[in-house]
Amino acid sequence: MDRLLSMSVFAKAVELGSFSAAGEILRMSSQLVGKHVQTLEQHLGIRLINRTTRRHHLTEAGLAFYERVKIILAEVEAAEGMAAMSIGTPRGRLRINAPVSFGIHALSKRLPEYMAAYPEVSVDISLSNRFIDLIDEGFDVAFRVGELSDSGLIARALAPYRLRLCAAPSYLANHPPITHPNDLARHECLGFSYTELRTRWTFEGPDGEMTVPVSGKLMVDSGEALLTVARAGMGLLLQPCELVREDLAAGRLVEVLPDYPIPTRPFHILYTPDRRMTPKLRSFIDFAVAAFGINVQANVDSTGIQIARR
Numbered sequence: 001m002d003r004l005l006s007m008s009v010f011a012k013a014v015e016l017g018s019f020s021a022a023g024e025i026l027r028m029s030s031q032l033v034g035k036h037v038q039t040l041e042q043h044l045g046i047r048l049i050n051r052t053t054r055r056h057h058l059t060e061a062g063l064a065f066y067e068r069v070k071i072i073l074a075e076v077e078a079a080e081g082m083a084a085m086s087i088g089t090p091r092g093r094l095r096i097n098a099p100v101s102f103g104i105h106a107l108s109k110r111l112p113e114y115m116a117a118y119p120e121v122s123v124d125i126s127l128s129n130r131f132i133d134l135i136d137e138g139f140d141v142a143f144r145v146g147e148l149s150d151s152g153l154i155a156r157a158l159a160p161y162r163l164r165l166c167a168a169p170s171y172l173a174n175h176p177p178i179t180h181p182n183d184l185a186r187h188e189c190l191g192f193s194y195t196e197l198r199t200r201w202t203f204e205g206p207d208g209e210m211t212v213p214v215s216g217k218l219m220v221d222s223g224e225a226l227l228t229v230a231r232a233g234m235g236l237l238l239q240p241c242e243l244v245r246e247d248l249a250a251g252r253l254v255e256v257l258p259d260y261p262i263p264t265r266p267f268h269i270l271y272t273p274d275r276r277m278t279p280k281l282r283s284f285i286d287f288a289v290a291a292f293g294i295n296v297q298a299n300v301d302s303t304g305i306q307i308a309r310r
Contacts, residue, residue: 003043004076007069009036010048014066018056074138090279091120097134097142101223102161103127105242106292107143114287121280129195129221134272140281141271141288153270156285158292160264162241165201166253170233178236178256181205181212188235190226191219201238203260238262267292 012033013022019030019037026033034051041048048062058066080092098107103125115123126132126139134142134153145161172178176186181203191198191214198219202211216235220226223239230237231252237244247253269288271281 003040004072006036006040008073009033010040011066011069011073013037013049013056014058014062070138088279089120090118090283092278092280093122093124094141094280094284095124095126095139096284097126097128097132097137097139099143099145100127100129101240101243102143102145104224105240105245110291113291114284117287118280118283121283134270141269141284143267143269143288145265145267147266148268148270152273154273155268155270156289157294158267158269158289159294161267162264163238163262164241164244164248165236165238165256165262166230166244166248167236167256168231168233168252169254171230171235172254172256174233181210181257181260184212184214184236188216188218189214190230190235190237191216192223192226192239193219193221197238202263203257204263205260209263 009022009026009028012026013019016022016025019033023030023033037049044065046061046065047059048065049056050059077092096107104127107125111123111125115121132139132142134140143158148155171188175188176183178184178187181201184201189201199213199215200211201214202209218226218229218234220229223243226237226239227243227247229235231247236256237253244253248255269285269292271285
């Protein structure tokens with residue numbers, strides 16, 4: 001078997017946690033995945049993965065080998081990207097990280113346009129609200145909401161992220177009226193885990209920004225799950241516009257405190273400064289800026305590019 005292919009299959013099996021999951025992604029049987037791993041083990045003379053009927057786990061040697069294989073595969077992909085640059089055709093695998101709600105309700109709706117325009121690019125999207133490390137986790141680009149840390153990443157500004165506060169008509173009918181952000185102290189506020197939206201919400205009022213403490217009996221790390229319980233009248237929901245837009249239009253949710261808008265949050269697409277600007281990377285960044293971007297503001301130069309600094 002081709003050793004480089006076997007390395008790629010082995011790495012995918014490690015990343016996905018099983019031969020069957022790797023086989024589904026790679027469009028091969030789990031038996032063939034196992035054969036690739038076995039071929040590597042025979043060539044190296046070591047056991048890479050301990051296998052039982054119920055689970056697989058890396059050996060110490062397997063973990064060390066996997067760390068080197070990741071580097072080798074990344075270099076091969078970079079070399080292929082450099083070769084592709086000579087003819088200027090975007091091709092290869094593009095790994096993208098995006099927040100869950102944005103990925104489901106915005107990015108996935110526009111992505112078919114990009115893939116139709118660049119049929120030789122394959123896209124691998126990871127939706128997660130956690131902070132990811134582009135280099136360590138092997139992503140080409142990431143969409144990120146909020147102020148940028150002193151990361152040294154290259155950032156392209158996109159349209160600010162907008163949040164809406166809303167609730168089901170049934171909830172509002174059975175609870176005290178809400179005319180000011182301070183009234184939220186008497187209400188069930190559905191918490192979004194792992195962010196500042198868990199315990200405090202910020203509004204813009206006649207006297208400037210004000211932040212109020214909020215609390216509730218339910219806290220979830222999924223905007224979609226919070227949307228479901230909000231529809232059922234379980235509390236107030238503060239989530240991105242794209243998540244609640246259809247429910248507001250259909251009357252399943254009603255906007256709360258429209259005279260106290262929630263401040264927008266910065267939104268960027270990021271990539272590493274040492275990442276070669278291959279045709280696939282450039283084509284996707286240009287697509288993202290066209291699909292989700294705005295005019296660049298004062299702290300960004302005329303190209304729309306900045307180093308991610310606070």
